Amino acid sequence: MGRLFNHYVNSYKMNTPEWKEYLEIAGDLYNSPQLQRLSEVEHHFDINRLQHIRSVAYLSYVVSKKFGLDTVEAARGATLHDLVYYDWRENDWSHRPHGFRHPGFAVKNAYLLCGTITKKQKNIIKRHMWPLTPIPPRYPEGLVVTLMDKYCATIEIYYSKSEKFKKRLSKRVGNI
Numbered sequence: 373m374g375r376l377f378n379h380y381v382n383s384y385k386m387n388t389p390e391w392k393e394y395l396e397i398a399g400d401l402y403n404s405p406q407l408q409r410l411s412e413v414e415h416h417f418d419i420n421r422l423q424h425i426r427s428v429a430y431l432s433y434v435v436s437k438k439f440g441l442d443t444v445e446a447a448r449g450a451t452l453h454d455l456v457y458y459d460w461r462e463n464d465w466s467h468r469p470h471g472f473r474h475p476g477f478a479v480k481n482a483y484l485l486c487g488t489i490t491k492k493q494k495n496i497i498k499r500h501m502w503p504l505t506p507i508p509p510r511y512p513e514g515l516v517v518t519l520m521d522k523y524c525a526t527i528e529i530y531y532s533k534s535e536k537f538k539k540r541l542s543k544r545v546g547n548i
């Protein structure tokens with residue numbers, strides 16, 4: 373768990389060899405205006421959607437590499453997993469209930485961004501909210517992404533709610 377947390381910290385530093393490898397695989401997506409504009413959307417309180425996606429994608433890449441899984445599918449699927457542009461707190465029923473519906477919106481936006489995506493990437497995005505949505509991911513890369521999504525969400529909420537933890541993480545990362 374300590375090692376995973378170190379990787380989480382590195383997702384903010386963006387200076388490791390693994391970060392370079394990640395960018396070689398998914399930099400076209402990560403650096404696209406569609407992704408970069410998500411830095412303006414709140415995701416988990418003090419953490420914006422781009423930060424969340426970056427952490428999930430980086431961790432999914434690192435963990436998939438460790439287990440000999442398909443790092444390209446994991447990194448690209450994870451980078452697209454929350455590609456929605458609205459603030460889910462807005463009182464707008466066109467996107468509610470967010471937890472159930474946003475994977476479908478993200479799939480649509482992924483097609484709009486990429487033209488096409490692989491079957492595996494589509495499944496990674498569509499099933500990432502499991503077990504809230506009842507059908508689990510079909511591929512091990514999808515399981516990695518859904519687990520990393522929960523891990524990052526937990527840290528991000530804790531970071532936002534605990535001044536002590538915020539200081540601890542900021543000390544290691546600098547300004548988040």
Ligand SMILES: [Fe+2]
Pocket residue numbers: 453454474500501
């Ligand atoms: Fe999500």
Ligand SMILES: [Fe+2]
Pocket residue numbers: 424428453454521
């Ligand atoms: Fe997510």
